Amino acid sequence: MMQAYLDSGMTGTAVFEFFVRKLPAQRNFLLSAGLAQVMRFLQEARFEPAELEWLRTSGRFSESFVDYLADFRFAGDVHAIPEGTAVFPNEPVLRVTAPLPMAQLLETRLINLLHTSVLVASKAARMVLAAPDKRLVDFGLRRAHGSEAGLLAAHAAYMAGFAGTATVPAAPLWDIPIMGTMAHSFVEAHEDESRAFLDFARSRPQEVVLLIDTYDVRRAARTVVDIAPVLEREGITVKGVRIDSGDLPQLAREVREILDKGGLPHVSVLASGGLDEWKLRDFTDAGAPIDGYGIGTALTTSEDAPALDCAYKLQEYDGRMTRKLSSGKATWPGRKQVWRTYGSDGSIAGDVISLEDDDQPGTPLVEKVMEDGRPLGEVPTLAAARERAAAQLAALPPRLRALEPAEAYPVAVSDLLQRTADEVAREIDRRGHRGEVPAK
Amino acid sequence: MMQAYLDSGMTGTAVFEFFVRKLPAQRNFLLSAGLAQVMRFLQEARFEPAELEWLRTSGRFSESFVDYLADFRFAGDVHAIPEGTAVFPNEPVLRVTAPLPMAQLLETRLINLLHTSVLVASKAARMVLAAPDKRLVDFGLRRAHGSEAGLLAAHAAYMAGFAGTATVPAAPLWDIPIMGTMAHSFVEAHEDESRAFLDFARSRPQEVVLLIDTYDVRRAARTVVDIAPVLEREGITVKGVRIDSGDLPQLAREVREILDKGGLPHVSVLASGGLDEWKLRDFTDAGAPIDGYGIGTALTTSEDAPALDCAYKLQEYDGRMTRKLSSGKATWPGRKQVWRTYGSDGSIAGDVISLEDDDQPGTPLVEKVMEDGRPLGEVPTLAAARERAAAQLAALPPRLRALEPAEAYPVAVSDLLQRTADEVAREIDRRGHRGEVPAK
Numbered sequence: 001m002m003q004a005y006l007d008s009g010m011t012g013t014a015v016f017e018f019f020v021r022k023l024p025a026q027r028n029f030l031l032s033a034g035l036a037q038v039m040r041f042l043q044e045a046r047f048e049p050a051e052l053e054w055l056r057t058s059g060r061f062s063e064s065f066v067d068y069l070a071d072f073r074f075a076g077d078v079h080a081i082p083e084g085t086a087v088f089p090n091e092p093v094l095r096v097t098a099p100l101p102m103a104q105l106l107e108t109r110l111i112n113l114l115h116t117s118v119l120v121a122s123k124a125a126r127m128v129l130a131a132p133d134k135r136l137v138d139f140g141l142r143r144a145h146g147s148e149a150g151l152l153a154a155h156a157a158y159m160a161g162f163a164g165t166a167t168v169p170a171a172p173l174w175d176i177p178i179m180g181t182m183a184h185s186f187v188e189a190h191e192d193e194s195r196a197f198l199d200f201a202r203s204r205p206q207e208v209v210l211l212i213d214t215y216d217v218r219r220a221a222r223t224v225v226d227i228a229p230v231l232e233r234e235g236i237t238v239k240g241v242r243i244d245s246g247d248l249p250q251l252a253r254e255v256r257e258i259l260d261k262g263g264l265p266h267v268s269v270l271a272s273g274g275l276d277e278w279k280l281r282d283f284t285d286a287g288a289p290i291d292g293y294g295i296g297t298a299l300t301t302s303e304d305a306p307a308l309d310c311a312y313k314l315q316e317y318d319g320r321m322t323r324k325l326s327s328g329k330a331t332w333p334g335r336k337q338v339w340r341t342y343g344s345d346g347s348i349a350g351d352v353i354s355l356e357d358d359d360q361p362g363t364p365l366v367e368k369v370m371e372d373g374r375p376l377g378e379v380p381t382l383a384a385a386r387e388r389a390a391a392q393l394a395a396l397p398p399r400l401r402a403l404e405p406a407e408a409y410p411v412a413v414s415d416l417l418q419r420t421a422d423e424v425a426r427e428i429d430r431r432g433h434r435g436e437v438p439a440k
Numbered sequence: 441m442m443q444a445y446l447d448s449g450m451t452g453t454a455v456f457e458f459f460v461r462k463l464p465a466q467r468n469f470l471l472s473a474g475l476a477q478v479m480r481f482l483q484e485a486r487f488e489p490a491e492l493e494w495l496r497t498s499g500r501f502s503e504s505f506v507d508y509l510a511d512f513r514f515a516g517d518v519h520a521i522p523e524g525t526a527v528f529p530n531e532p533v534l535r536v537t538a539p540l541p542m543a544q545l546l547e548t549r550l551i552n553l554l555h556t557s558v559l560v561a562s563k564a565a566r567m568v569l570a571a572p573d574k575r576l577v578d579f580g581l582r583r584a585h586g587s588e589a590g591l592l593a594a595h596a597a598y599m600a601g602f603a604g605t606a607t608v609p610a611a612p613l614w615d616i617p618i619m620g621t622m623a624h625s626f627v628e629a630h631e632d633e634s635r636a637f638l639d640f641a642r643s644r645p646q647e648v649v650l651l652i653d654t655y656d657v658r659r660a661a662r663t664v665v666d667i668a669p670v671l672e673r674e675g676i677t678v679k680g681v682r683i684d685s686g687d688l689p690q691l692a693r694e695v696r697e698i699l700d701k702g703g704l705p706h707v708s709v710l711a712s713g714g715l716d717e718w719k720l721r722d723f724t725d726a727g728a729p730i731d732g733y734g735i736g737t738a739l740t741t742s743e744d745a746p747a748l749d750c751a752y753k754l755q756e757y758d759g760r761m762t763r764k765l766s767s768g769k770a771t772w773p774g775r776k777q778v779w780r781t782y783g784s785d786g787s788i789a790g791d792v793i794s795l796e797d798d799d800q801p802g803t804p805l806v807e808k809v810m811e812d813g814r815p816l817g818e819v820p821t822l823a824a825a826r827e828r829a830a831a832q833l834a835a836l837p838p839r840l841r842a843l844e845p846a847e848a849y850p851v852a853v854s855d856l857l858q859r860t861a862d863e864v865a866r867e868i869d870r871r872g873h874r875g876e877v878p879a880k
Contacts, residue, residue, distance in 0.1 A: 001620070001622055001640065003643045003644065004639045004640045004642075004643035004644065007639065007642070007643045008639045008643075010639075014625075016625070054611075058611070060620075100629055104623070104626075107582070107623070107625075108581055108582045109587070111582040111583065112582055112583070112584060112586065112587060115582070116585045116586050119585075141552060142547070142548045142552055142555070143551065143555050143747050143748075144552065145556045145559075145740075146552065146553075146556050146584075146585065146586050146588030146589040146591075147549070147552060148587055148589070149585035149588070149589050151586075152586055169491075171494075171498070172491075181441075182441055183547070184754070184764050184766065185454075185753065185754035186441050186444070188757065188762040189450060189454065189540055189754060189758075189762070191760070191871060193871075199444045199450075200441065202444075202447070203443045203444035203448075204443065204444065204500075214764055214765070215764075215765045216765070245767045245768055245769050246768070247767075297747045300585075301585070301746040301747045303747055306585075306743055306746035307741045307743055308583075314625035314628045314629060317628065317629040320631070322625075322628040322629070324624050324628065324654055324655075325654070325655045325656070326624065326653045326654060326684065327653070327686035328685055428655055429655075431631060431632055
């Protein structure tokens with residue numbers, strides 16, 4: 001396709017926008033995410049010599065096309081809705097303005113990065129809302145789909161309000177707090193559970209969280225009570241215990257009681273094992289004495305909605321607005337802006353999508369973040385995105401904060417955008433009816 | 441955890457097995473997959489200088505532990521059920537035998553690779569069964585969770601019987617056929633749809649498949665009839681058209697008629713857009729004149745079941761068999777073999793899981809594939825795995841080949857394994873009741 005663009009000299013300026021067509025039934029909002037990864041990708045995107053060699057010798061591509069790829073550097077503009085912002089269907093999360101072949105080449109990877117990040121950030125936000133004031137930790141690398149998904153998930157979850165991750169490489173990359181974990185195999189490898197707890201505590205005295213469900217939770221909790229004074233005399237404090245199976249609220253209550261009676265009221269009770277936002281809410285509602293949660297699969301695979309109906313679509317080419325008219329997938333043409341209004345209580349009240357310069361009441365969400373391939377000003381930090389996400393979650397109307405499907409947040413289309421879309425459709429129809437076959 | 445193993449001198453031989461605890465409700469079988477990626481990972485696993493430096497300066501790990509990681513090379517044995525084999529709950533898809541810290545270090549990545557590959561191969565197999573004799577192509581990189589997931593999916597889907605992928609980097613990596621695609625933006629960027637078709641065909645004359653649903657499918661099909669003779673005179677044959685939206689069987693019938701009447705009976709009709717195995721089966725049952733399918737999101741995210749309840753568990757340490765007794769997650773101890781029996785019609789009839797040397801009737805499935813960190817004999821090819829998968833799908837009993845949940849395939853546990861498991865549980869209980877606190 002790119003080769004065809006180059007062959008026909010179609011290198012005019014193209015405008016693509018990434019947006020989500022509609023929310024999964026189980027989501028009331030999404031969080032913008034993935035922009036940091038996209039900006040890094042755009043600055044680093046290159047074809048390696050081995051890749052170029054393969055393309056050259058595959059017999060599929062012309063020499064001039066491979067030469068174009070060899071020189072490829074992203075040199076376009078990028079607009080985006082900042083990470084951590086609540087976003088809704090049809091809102092342009094990201095816009096790329098660049099020569100057509102350049103903007104087209106990026107399509108698959110931009111969708112791949114943004115989709116994964118928005119997906120997990122939005123799932124994580126539901127968990128944060130379901131367990132207020134609890135420490136949530138991402139345990140999900142193992143069942144994420146490949147390694148990159150696990151890293152993107154660690155980033156997205158932290159942005160959405162998680163306290164940290166067990167995915168160690170996320171720490172050097174983005175300075176996300178990492179939380180070590182202990183596996184059942186560690187207990188099993190020892191002949192004695194108390195020996196396993198002592199070994200573990202002595203090797204990593206900074207953060208002793210003991211896994212107590214390998215055999216019998218109550219017995220293991222009593223073992224913790226037995227060994228905690230031994231460790232304390234060595235200057236090592238047991239910080240927490242973790243239960244990974246069974247009736248978690250009930251076990252947590254019993255363990256809390258065993259620990260309290262054993263003089264360990266400062267030891268946290270953590271829970272993990274097949275958790276999702278619904279279970280978190282149930283445990284919250286039940287007042288379970290659980291201080292924090294490790295959350296894996298449901299988070300990193302966004303298990304109840306593992307994909308978003310999203311797209312990266314051409315909205316303008318060479319000064320002409322474009323749109324698809326495909327059944328059920330028609331798009332809004334042109335470069336767009338989103339205007340957000342707030343209620344008197346500070347909660348978000350409604351958005352209007354307009355063409356870029358068609359000012360509407362409210363605050364514009366789409367900002368320019370890259371120009372000529374370079375970041376514009378400071379690249380926003382993860383910490384800033386995390387703060388924004390916290391503020392946005394706090395500003396959601398109560399019905400959108402609920403886990404149950406709610407009445408949709410109002411997103412209107414400006415009159416001018418509606419008229420423009422109609423006009424573009426009519427123009428496509430007119431052109432279609434010309435119907436002549438152009439000669440070569 | 442590894443540091444604790446090293447600190448306590450727990451470097452005896454450990455045996456870990458990877459298995460799936462139970463099937464998702466929507467799966468009647470799984471396909472073994474991911475072994476090629478695991479074997480490559482095990483041969484290449486190293487810590488890079490920058491990673492070691494971070495570990496050294498993070499303040500979390502001891503100098504001797506980081507030195508251990510600096511020298512890390514996998515030197516253990518690996519047993520596995522070959523890729524493309526139908527597998528069922530509790531069957532050891534992979535076994536690692538290595539010093540405890542070495543085998544433990546691999547846990548997260550092995551689960552991550554095997555889980556993703558088994559997940560997508562098993563989903564792909566359902567699609568292959570639902571659309572016999574159709575060409576299925578993986579279109580799913582964009583909505584895969586990160587780039588690695590997309591690559592693993594291309595590999596897994598091809599193994600399960602897909603004809604190819606649109607993920608270009610899968611071709612140089614594994615020699616998987618790639619199928620180019622044309623996007624709606626290509627049509628939109630041109631002022632005229634027929635001009636877009638001509639440009640595309642002339643730039644990539646080897647494989648002309650035209651996307652005909654950007655505006656109006658029937659009109660675009662008639663445009664193809666108009667331009668095909670023009671291209672034919674230039675020596676370019678239109679191979680197919682693709683419909684990506686709308687009522688696909690109905691549109692396919694109309695398009696087939698337009699093409700046939702227009703003298704293009706050789707032009708294939710392909711369909712894509714939100715397809716899954718259920719839609720494929722409906723289209724098959726309806727006799728829709730569709731020759732092939734592009735399948736994206738449902739495949740690469742395994743959308744209806746995006747995770748498997750799988751684990752990598754310690755089954756033996758230093759000659760002593762181990763097991764978890766956690767609620768709902770108890771494991772079978774020891775090094776295991778799976779014995780498969782076949783019915784008189786050649787279909788698979790039942791499996792028995794036993795300890796390794798406890799021979800049972802049937803064919804053993806678990807084979808040794810690596811010794812002392814090196815592949816044993818020829819590394820099995822993707823082509824061989826693909827052949828095995830085709831044979832295994834053909835050997836599934838009809839109820840398991842159906843998309844609907846079926847009566848479970850019988851997987852028994854040998855008497856000796858059952859007695860051994862009971863004995864290990866009693867032994868754990870005995871040790872637990874000793875209850876003394878070992879001194880440092």
